[in-house]
Amino acid sequence: MTTLTTRSTAAPGRYPIRRVLLYAVLILASILFLIPVYMVLVTSFKSIDQVSIDTMWQLPRSFTLDSFSRAIERLAPSFVNSLLLVFPATALSAILGSMNGYVLSKWHFRGANIIFPLMLFGMFIPYQAILIPLVQFLQGLKLSGTLWGLILVHVVYGLPITTLIFRNYYAEVPTEMLEAGGIDGAGFFGLYWYILLPISLPGFVVVVIWQFTQIWNEFLFGVTITNTGSQPITVALQNLAGSQIVEWNVQMAGAFLTALPTLLVYILLGRYFIRGLLAGSIKG
């Protein structure tokens, strides 16, 4: 403890110039990281006659929400689609992941250490490698082009990461806690319901935030297995921005609207977001 305090107090006092330089570099890096945000916001608050090459970097002369109303007009149906998609898909993959994590961390059985890596591999594959059969399969089930199809796909391919996070989370729970419960006559579901689930909230927060962000931001499945009526927001944004006729200010407003939900989640619950992020590298 003493070494820690000497380091923290001695270092700032000893090199004042180095401290100034340190903050200067950090602030410069922050500005560079925020340039795209500045550009998106500045452009989206301009009317189209103000969006010109000479004034690109300047603040708008008069603020207008015109581009936002036009972007909302174009994106609203897909925004709703994404909401209808993200909540059930997130909830289902979290619940299944929690159950899988419980089984894999507390009920050791033969073959578990073969099944688990095989499940995990599913989160690393390029989804192109399953896309052709997936499309044909969904067509066979008459789910192609529907939100139900997309929900199913996101639940299934979300299973590896949700299982991984919950397995690591439950592995920290001492087995004695479960054994004490077992003596009291609680079975498989009793142990889960009365002992694990009440302490699972942090795990669920991490998983829900992660899945929400992933599903909201996903594009490849969205663009292949939906149609115009069921496309998620990322696909609608790409269509908006990809067509050469839509003005830049509307495109930027659309980009901002698409980013807003996940940005809000990140700003409000960033701590948990980072945990999910590091879980993706297996041990972090």
Added chain:
Amino acid sequence: MNRDRATAILMLMPSVILLAIFVYGFIAWTGYTSMTNSNALQQLSGLPAQFIGLKNYQDLFTGQLNGRFRVDMVNTVFFTVLFILVCLVVGMGLAILLDQKVKGESIFRTIFLFPMALSFVVTGVAWKWLFNPTSGINAIPSIIGLPPGQFKWFISQERWLEFNWQLLPEILAIIVLAVVIFVALRYWVLRRSMIAAIITGITILLGAWISFGGARSLNGLASPETHGFNLALFALVIAAGWQMSGYTMAMYLAGLRGIPDELREAGRVDGASEIGIYRYVVFPLLAPITLSAMIILGHISLKIFDLVYAMGGGDNRYIDMPGLNMYFTTFRSNEFGQGAAIAMIMLILVAIVIVPYLVTQLRSETTL
């Protein structure tokens, strides 16, 4: 307890079965499709697709019409190297800066990490505007009266390090030869053992094989085809690096926080400078994190799709990637066999990177 164990396995089964079908079953199906001539014509005719072996793969590497795939391969190599480099350097730099007991650390961390919360499509759309050749970044110098930038970013057609694809077998063989010579020399210096003699023998045989045209004969392309490092990839590297550097920063920061202060203090007592402490204490301890980050970033870059789609729209060959090619070949041109072959090559590349990683990660976990 046995009944409970059976219940446990039963509860796991739905997920196992779903993944068995949706991952392994579908991969097998894609693998089969990649060996058929499945395409729009065949599907319309209602006839079953014919099995044609590895012809689709052969076409991708040697077919006159499949130059796009070879561009993708070259682009992937250059993009992967630069993208990993940018993320590691920026991520580690930011992590070290933030580890200096910075006031307002959480604000800085939030700023460096927020792009991770965005969709690659949003990133692509925003950066496309910034990289617009006649405005955006190129217009910055004109704010202070300098001439505007001339680089055309993602639509640049400039190319460095040009080479003829026909020479690729030879180039690769010479690189392998150089590595083998290096290994042989090391063995000779260490100890004049049998292994050294065997490796030297291999070197001589390989050298002879190359110089007598063995490598050249592996070329299957009829006419010369120029490839190289497309400078347009810089735009992609900057946008992807902007989005993913925060991820490496978070990994390094977690690693730095895990290094006990006693270790640094011990270095200081031994008379090491601040830089020396990083060189001899911190960097060696961060090496496993660097490896993990390289693998995670590497597999992301092999799969990259949405960012390229949003920026280039599918027609820009200078930043084209296999993921995009697969999508357009399969779902726009209806060449299912060909698209499946591209997908399988992507899968193999990702598996080469990920499978050893998964195995070692999980093995080290059980021994802990």
